[in-house]
Amino acid sequence: MSPVFAHGRLRLYLLKLLEESPRHGYEVIRLLQDRFLGVYSPSPGTIYPRLARLEEEGLVTHEVVEGKKVFTITDKGRAELEARMDELADLEQEISESIRDIAREVKEDVRDTVRSLRDELTQMAREVRQQGTREDERRSKDDLRAAREEYRHAWREQKQAWQEHKQEFERQKRAWKEESQRWKQDWLRGAWRGTWGGHGSPDRDAELGRMLADFVEEIRGAAAAASVTEEALATAQDALYEAAGRIRAALR
Template identity: 70%
Template sequence: MSPVFGHGRLRLYLLKLLQESPRHGYEVIRLLQDRFLGVYSPSPGTIYPRLARLEEEGLVTHEVVAGKKVFTLTEAGRAELEARMDELAELEQEISDSVRDIAREVKEDVRDTVRSLREELTQMARDVRQSAKQEEHSAKDEFRRAKREQREAWREQKAEWQRHKHEWKHETERWQREWKRIWATGFTGPGSSAGDDRLGQLLAEFAEEVRGDAAGRQVTEETLAAAQDALYDAARRIRDALR
């Protein structure tokens, strides 16, 4: 409870409020909240027992209106209030001073809160801008780094491909020469006939043509198996023709 209402002064002020107009308990609570700018808000457990005690003392009476107890000051209540007018005037002056102090404190609190909020929002905006700049710089650096790494990877892949291409070409040419020599010399030599020489040349040209065709295609297990069957069949037919 507010110090203003120490030593039975809340009881006196309740008589003052009921002198102004008959009221029910909730109205009394709302009036006290409004007059103290919401800082002092008595609970029903504070107000209703005091109104009941005032009624027991014969200072107030009540009637039920629309399901609510409406309290009215009695003649005895008016008499007590009249006898305590000096004390009531002092109390009202204290309440006025208290409300003025409360209003000043609330105003200062609001001003401090607004100033603090403005500073926090300013700092927040500054932090957001700084974070955005840092993220932008970081993203740019990451993009440049990734681009450099990609170019380097492309250069390495290109160099590797060129190297393999050169090796493959060199190896192909070597094997073409070797196959041509093997097939040609396999049927020539001392005692060989012109027919043998011609057959060796034909077989060498056949082998070179097949290798050339195979170099431009993808060789799989299936194509190898088919080529092997074809070669076996060709070898059998050649042997039959030479008998």
Template identity: 85%
Template sequence: MSPVFAHGRLRLYLLKLLEESPRHGYEVIRLLQDRFLGVYSPSPGTIYPRLARLEEEGLVTHEVVDGKKVFSVTPKGRAELEARMDELAELEQEISQSVRDIAREVKEDVRDTVRSLRDELTQMAREVRQTGHEEQRQARDDFRAARDDHRQAWQEQKQAWREQKQEFERQKRAWKEQTQRLKQDWLRGVWGVAGEGHGSRDHDAELGRMLAEFVEEIHGAAAASTVSEDALATAQDALYEAARRIRSALP
């Protein structure tokens, strides 16, 4: 799939969304997903860094509301939007055309499916009227067999989906276990090394222990409560901010 936004276009569209109303990062993601009928859904790794860069450029600012960063456009950001009104209008046309294309494709798929089913039923009814009693019964049997085949195929597809989901869960558990083992092996290796540079290694080990305890504490809290969309948005903001501050503190 080709990129939905050309270079620099997503940055401009984020300014436009924030100029319409102050929003937090997770809300921006949901707006884009809804705008493109679920076909395009940007990741937090796409949206949050761009919001941070816009803020560094002085085009947006934020305030913390209920634990979430709510971004809004600054006068400098509005000035850039006004200077790029023609480009923004062109972008809106491109997005509207993309959405219309998506809707048309979905509509055509549904229409073709309905037409095909109607044609099959019409043809079957014609054949039933033209045949005798035995042939009518055979036609009904063929219809039931085809229906059963479709039903069986659907059941097999559902089973395949279930197996894929189970495999995904198994891989996720294996990845988690491997990560835990690597973390424990790393901590044991750091604590077991003595001699020159031991103080620095102690600091590394202490940082690793702190991060491990933090992960366990947050994981336990999440498991003990229901994670709503607002809670998820707050967590994303907090984790992004914590990661940024830790990176800036490290040499």
């Protein structure tokens, strides 16, 4: 039993509740539970025996309504209630204070629960953010690692292509040089043997051969160092034809 109800006080309060209105036992239990905000809920084993004793003392009576005992205070019960009005006032004051204490405790419990829930949500949000940050960092590291690997792969391919291009250029350069030297030697041998028309001296023919060979080597070197387009090739072809015509005219 609640500490509010000292010896005999629950009996007095039951008379007070029945003086307000006739009630059956279960209704009395629910009313007490509501007035004490659900903190105090008397059991049927507490209420029904006391109602039965009040009825034995002639303070209450009952009638069966729809299968339920409905208790009503008697004149004798009202007389006892009036005789104990001062005690009842003290009891009402104690109950009000008790209810205020209960409400304050409930409010504090609710506040503590809300604070605890807020702290838990804050911690949960912090953990989610930290987890998200760690996940973002991991993804950033993975992306950076993938980008670095892609860059290294592209650099290796570019480097290999450049080396192959350089090797091809060196090969062509050597071939052009060998061909130029061979052409120059063939020219000199032909000039020395008098195979270039049988006119003039071998020295002048040799000199002309060296000039033409140097010209060819210079043009080949320029072509190797540049990108030869179709337009450039056509322009070079026209220039060579023109130069060849002028050289033939000069040698007649």
